[in-house]
Amino acid sequence: MQSFKAAAPHTTPDMFCHSSFFLRGDDDFNPANAFHHDDSVDLSSGSIFSLKSSNVDVVGNSLHYDAFNTGIRAAEIVSSGTGCLDTGQFMYQKGTTLGNGHIENWGDSGLADNSQQTDTSTDVDTDDKNQLQHGAIITVDQSKLKTGDQKTLRRLAQNREAARKSRLRKKAYVQQLESSRLRLTQLEQELQKARQQGIFIVSGLSGGHGLSVSGNAALAFDMDYAHWLNEHQRLINDLRSGLNSHLGDSELRILVESVMAHYDEVFKLKSIGVKADAFHMLSGMWKTPAERCFMWLGGFRSSELLKILGNHLEPLTDQQLMGICNLQQSSQQAEDALSQGMEALQQALVDTLSSACLGPTASGNVADYMSQMAIAMSKLATLENFLHQADLLRHQTLQQMHRILTTRQAARALLVFSDYNSRLRALSSLWLARPRN
Amino acid sequence: MHCQTGSWGSYVPTTRTTVGDPLERIERLASENAVVVFSISSCCMCHAIKRLFCGMGVNPTVYELDQDPRGKDMEKALMRLLGSSPAVPVVFIGGKLVGTMDRVMASHINGTLVPLLKQAGALWL
Numbered sequence: 001m002q003s004f005k006a007a008a009p010h011t012t013p014d015m016f017c018h019s020s021f022f023l024r025g026d027d028d029f030n031p032a033n034a035f036h037h038d039d040s041v042d043l044s045s046g047s048i049f050s051l052k053s054s055n056v057d058v059v060g061n062s063l064h065y066d067a068f069n070t071g072i073r074a075a076e077i078v079s080s081g082t083g084c085l086d087t088g089q090f091m092y093q094k095g096t097t098l099g100n101g102h103i104e105n106w107g108d109s110g111l112a113d114n115s116q117q118t119d120t121s122t123d124v125d126t127d128d129k130n131q132l133q134h135g136a137i138i139t140v141d142q143s144k145l146k147t148g149d150q151k152t153l154r155r156l157a158q159n160r161e162a163a164r165k166s167r168l169r170k171k172a173y174v175q176q177l178e179s180s181r182l183r184l185t186q187l188e189q190e191l192q193k194a195r196q197q198g199i200f201i202v203s204g205l206s207g208g209h210g211l212s213v214s215g216n217a218a219l220a221f222d223m224d225y226a227h228w229l230n231e232h233q234r235l236i237n238d239l240r241s242g243l244n245s246h247l248g249d250s251e252l253r254i255l256v257e258s259v260m261a262h263y264d265e266v267f268k269l270k271s272i273g274v275k276a277d278a279f280h281m282l283s284g285m286w287k288t289p290a291e292r293c294f295m296w297l298g299g300f301r302s303s304e305l306l307k308i309l310g311n312h313l314e315p316l317t318d319q320q321l322m323g324i325c326n327l328q329q330s331s332q333q334a335e336d337a338l339s340q341g342m343e344a345l346q347q348a349l350v351d352t353l354s355s356a357c358l359g360p361t362a363s364g365n366v367a368d369y370m371s372q373m374a375i376a377m378s379k380l381a382t383l384e385n386f387l388h389q390a391d392l393l394r395h396q397t398l399q400q401m402h403r404i405l406t407t408r409q410a411a412r413a414l415l416v417f418s419d420y421n422s423r424l425r426a427l428s429s430l431w432l433a434r435p436r437n
Numbered sequence: 438m439h440c441q442t443g444s445w446g447s448y449v450p451t452t453r454t455t456v457g458d459p460l461e462r463i464e465r466l467a468s469e470n471a472v473v474v475f476s477i478s479s480c481c482m483c484h485a486i487k488r489l490f491c492g493m494g495v496n497p498t499v500y501e502l503d504q505d506p507r508g509k510d511m512e513k514a515l516m517r518l519l520g521s522s523p524a525v526p527v528v529f530i531g532g533k534l535v536g537t538m539d540r541v542m543a544s545h546i547n548g549t550l551v552p553l554l555k556q557a558g559a560l561w562l
Contacts, residue, residue: 323548326548326551327546327548330545330546330548330550330551331546333489333492333493333545334489334542334545334546336488336489336492337485337486337488337489337492338485340484340485340488341481341482341484341485341486341488342481342485344481344484344485345481348479348481379481382480382481382482385482385538386481386482386485388539389482389485389538389539389542392539392542392543393542393546396542396543396546396547397546399547400546400547400548403547
């Protein structure tokens with residue numbers, strides 16, 4: 001169900017909220033036929049509600065309330081030949097006049113009647129618009145009030161009923177959403193606890209002792225990395241406030257040094273992780289999805305570091321500029337070399353594993369198979385070395401950048417780099433939480 | 438017993454069968470060219486280091502130890518020299534030992550590799 005975009009008092013057409021759409025179970029109001037979107041029907045206080053003749057026709061056709069259709073004809077709506085409806089003429093069955101100038105055509109769930117609003121968390125105006133949607137504009141000339149009275153009353157009652165139902169539906173939906181959200185938080189907490197207790201996650205692919213050992217190493221790294229990240233954020237925040245409060249160079253240097261020393265820690269962790277479970281490090285499952293997308297050989301690209309920093313380092317002296325350019329070039333070259341080495345590794349593995357074991361006897365096959373597997377195993381062992389070299393490259397690029405820059409520049413650089421990664425992580429969260437249809 | 442001296446060509450493994458100290462041979466081979474890499478043809482890290490030099494515009498002299506009859510001894514000697522396994526790839530520049538992959542990459546990142554190459558005459562830019 002769609003809501004039409006007629007302007008409601010105090011709101012813009014765009015504020016029709018999505019949730020109202022599918023609460024209109026029994027209302028097959030078709031906005032396409034209804035009020036033209038361009039016609040800003042101004043219902044603000046004191047304005048005269050004007051129905052253009054085209055609208056009037058449409059209203060008569062599209063609203064499917066029987067009473068409404070039969071009761072209201074275009075002629076009935078237009079009053080006094082001006083095409084305008086005088087709001088002051090409008091009367092309710094209850095005899096309440098709307099002296100406030102607002103146009104309301106349904107009883108106790110009118111636009112200005114806030115007490116009728118639902119207690120849901122969505123904006124009040126949504127309901128207003130819901131009400132507006134129902135039954136649309138029904139203002140009648142005072143002279144016709146008696147004859148159309150019964151039909152009007154019936155119609156009004158139906159409107160109220162439909163509005164009430166939709167409010168209830170919306171309420172139920174929102175409650176469902178909120179309980180799901182709570183459940184999600186609970187599940188996340190449980191998962192976190194389970195990880196901390198070192199519960200082995202058994203996959204269906206392989207079982208037993210081997211997996212549990214490596215699973216343990218992977219979990220251990222994940223935990224350590226999570227702690228490292230928290231501490232890193234704390235140090236970065238200190239650095240940020242230090243930079244913003246215009247600390248002197250010597251104090252700033254202490255903050256910068258502590259961040260750099262903390263980076264040393266993560267590379268130690270990664271080194272242990274690579275030795276314990278190279279595939280887990282390579283998989284990047286310890287990173288968020290968006291970070292994982294940009295991963296290279298188990299971490300960030302050393303050549304990307306300087307690209308991310310971009311113009312934030314300026315102004316640079318000539319010597320610094322040359323140093324940065326050289327660093328950009330050398331990190332790129334080293335990265336390319338390692339990438340090509342990895343390609344060669346993968347190709348060698350493919351060749352080894354795809355080589356046909358041809359042998360006349362069964363034992364010949366087994367021997368060939370074993371030797372091929374042995375070769376493949378030694379190839380896999382060099383994978384650890386590649387991950388190790390990639391981490392070294394990252395670490396050295398960071399350290400060289402630190403050497404080239406002044407304290408203040410280094411502080412800015414560390415903040416920019418950290419912010420970039422934070423945003424990637426935030427992007428991952430947003431992506432994972434996106435509503436799906 | 439007599440010792441043959443000299444080796445010709447960068448990529449052709451020598452066929453001498455003299456008993457010589459493999460380490461001596463390594464040092465001799467290393468001093469004959471600006472950039473010398475001891476490698477094993479199936480080693481992927483060796484492949485990476487070759488790509489690194491080629492990417493920089495350097496043309497290194499490569500000795501594939503698995504294609505050399507005395508390669509095994511040389512490999513062992515290198516392992517003793519470096520104090521670690523694997524022995525390859527190992528790089529000599531200007532006759533002096535630079536080291537394995539991590540040392541070469543570290544010196545490239547901290548900016549000391551290029552001057553070293555220029556000094557040895559392997560790079561002109």
